[in-house]
Structure formats: structure tokens, C-alpha cells
Amino acid sequence: MSMTANEQMHDNLTVSLGFWIYLMTDCLLFASLFATYAVLTGGTAGSVSGRQIFDIGFVLTETILLLTSSMTSGLAYVEARAGRRNRSLVYLAITIALGASFLVMELSEFSHLVSEGYGWQVSAFLSAFFTLVGTHGLHIASGLIWALTLVVLIMKRGLTHDTTKKLMLFTLFWHFLDVIWICIFTFVYAFGVLS
């Protein structure tokens, strides 16, 4: 596993481009879900609309948690590049803690809605809402598992070329999820409470 500097650079470029193309196709998945949501948002089947069930203050807290974790994941990579293993791990741990809090808030919103009788089976609007926001939440959950494996990996192997590269891909994924969340915050929640 000894690569020359040139080979390592080439390897990085190829892997990050491949991962980048995965992210771009994931954007298309979300675009379809956003389009579905936009089309079905009026289909409330006589039940609630967004205005009645969204709590924009609650969603703002979620947004700030995720935004902050996006920044700390970037800082974890900055520290890893500088070879500061412990600082990198601390930032990664903060990222995981913030991301997990976000996920817990989202799940509590979901379970609250379901317990109030506004589950996904009630109307086309609610189906589209749970599918779109739930798919994002599923990505967050996978990201958290990924980040945990990175913590174990970096603690075991240190900051090698390989682990640093993996950390870089994780930060790309995590920033990408925050960008998707901006769209959810705006087009689902802000538009929802105003219309």
C-alpha cells in the first residue's frame, strides 16, 4: 500500500470525482421528491395543511444544529490535513453530537405528527412531506453511522492518506445534506407556514 505522492494525488482526484458524481445523482433523487411535494402540497384530502402543523421555531433550531455541524465537519478535515489528530476527532465528535440532536428532533416531530393523527397515510400532502423529509433524515442517519466508523478508524490507524481521504468524502456528503436541508427549510417549512 505504498503510493508515490503523484499516485496518491491521482487516486484522490479519481475517488473524489466519483463520489461527487454520486452526490450529483443524489441531488436528482431529491429534485424528484421536491417536485412531487410541490405538485401534491395542495392535496390535503380535507385534513391539515402545512400552516397548521409546522412549527417554524422548532425547525429553526434543527436548521442551526445542522448548519453548525456542517461547519464543524469542515473544521475536522482542516485539522486532519494539518495532522492534528485529536483536534480533528473532537470536531468530528461535535459533528456527530449535533447531527444526532438534529435527527432526534426530526424523529420527535414525526412521532408527534403521527400521534396527532397526521401520519403519512392521511393525505397526498402528508405522504409527500414524510417521504421528502424522511429521505433526508435517512441520509443523515447513514452519515452519522459513517462518521462513527471514521472516529474508530482514525483512533485505530491515525491520520493516514486513506483515513484523511475518507474524512474528506464524509465532509462533502455532510455539506451536501445541509444544502438539501436549506431547500427543505425554505420550500417545505417557510412556504408551508406562509401559504
Add this chain to the structure above:
Amino acid sequence: MNKWLEKHSRASYIIGYVLSLALTLNAFALAATGASMTEGMAWTLVGLAVLQIAVQVLFFLHIGREERPRWNSMAFVTMIFVVLFIVVGSIWVMNSLNYNMTDHETIETMIQDEGIRH
């Protein structure tokens, strides 16, 4: 400016974070009024979202800072186009469908309700 946008720079993350936070709070302030939506408010929200996406793309994802040929940027621009086609196209087509393809019975009922002879 270029220094802040540099990959792997701590400053780029902090600046991106502060700008994103400011834009989010603006969108929140508008949404928290709970007013009914006007066209101006809708465009303001869209503008704030687009700005924030641009901020994060530049300061967090560092698009456009990679070495040439810029495959990542090209894939990104292609993705933006496809996303616009999917989203704008779906909304456009589905709204037209509701308008143009209302079923026969509904139209008959509407005509009766309106008292139109035909």
C-alpha cells in the same frame, strides 16, 4: 477574497457559517410573521435560499476551486440544469394537467352549477 475561498482553510468555513446563519435568520424572520404569502415574499424566500446555497457551495464545498479540467464544476452545472428541468417542468406540466384535463363529469357539474346552457 480568494484566500477565504481556498480549500482546507479554516476561515472559509467560519465565513460561510456566519453568512449562512444570517441568511437563515432572515428567512426565519419572514416566515415567523405568519402572514399570508405574497408574490414578493415568495421571491424573497427563494432569493435567500439561492444565496445561501451559493454561499455553501463556494465556502463549504469549494466548487470551482479544483484543478483544471474542472470535472466537479461541470457535473455540478449539469446537475443544476437537470434539477431545474425536473422541478420546474413537473410543476408546470401538473398544473396544466389539472387545468386542461378536468374530467367530463366535473365539467358537466361545473356547467350546471354555473347555469350555463349548452
